[in-house]
Amino acid sequence: MPGRKILIVEDEPDIRKLVHYNLTQERFKVLEAEDGEKALKIVRQEKPDLVILDLMLPSLSGLEVCRILRERPETARLPVLMLTAKAGEADRVVGLEMGADDYLTKPFSPRELTARVKAILRRSELPSPTEGIELYEKGPLKINFSTYETFVSGKAVRLTLKEFELLRFLVQNPNRVLSRDQLLDRVWGSEVFVDPRTVDVHIRRLRKAIEKNDRKPEWVLTVRGVGYKFDDRALDK
Structure with a gap:
């Protein structure tokens, strides 16, 4: 994991400096951008392994940057950790x-920031085991676990890494x-705290x-009060 490229997108110099220092202490290669437009340019040129993205940025907001990254095939699965000064649930x-x-x-x-960065990178670098299955195909749904491709009725569907891992775990069970706790542990890992609400948002996406x-x-x-299930019988309808 040391040597992985991390892009910090933050308009406050003191916060950039703090994050930069702590990540370099963990031997990450750190890139910096103070606004969204510069961040997108650096992503194209440097191809970072993870982006730490502030929500409130001048000109191009963090939400807009995240949306653009998710729309581009080459960055659709680029891990993004969002920073926000807003504690409201709606903003999260x-x-x-947005992905x-x-x-x-x-x-x-x-310390928590560094732990979350490491956890996200572990999840993105080490795909979940497919239990011997490389291709899932039933009814209109086709999933290639080796290439991370998903098709519905023959049309390619673009999923983020977390969405793909959720789908993988669901169809394998x-x-x-x-x-929600099972899904969190399987997809996000148990190393750091993630709000269970995160599962609901990704399921909706x-x-x-x-x-x-x-x-x-x-x-x-x-399944109200419990979690979610994948009904593969509905694929035959």
Whole structure:
């Protein structure tokens, strides 16, 4: 993990300096940008392994930067850790819905920031085991676990890494109710705290990507008070 490139996108010099120092202490290569436009340019040129992205940026907001990264095929799965000075749930949810992998509210502990960076990189660098299955194909759904490609009715569906890992775990456990804690441990790892609300946001994004009607899902179902399950029988309808 040492030597991985981390891009810090933050308009406050003191925070950039603090994050830069702590990450270099862990032997990461650190890049910096003070605004969204410069960040996108650095991403194209340097191809970082993870982006630490402030929500409130001049000209181009962190949310807009995240949206652009997710829309581009070459950065669709680039891990993003969002920083926000806003503690409100709505701001966190919007960030996650835009495709951020995790968020951290200011003021934050440098130790926690470093731990989250390492956890995200571990999840992105080491794909979950596929239990011997490289290709899943049933009804209109086709998933290639080796190439991280998903197709619905023959059309390619773009998923973030976390969305793909959620789908992978769900289809590998068909018709089994999985709690939010189980999904968090499997997809995000148990090394750091992640709000269970994160699972709900990513499930909602996953449904929008693969379901015919995400408001009336047929495949990824909610089991109230417990969690979620993947109904593979609905694929035959």
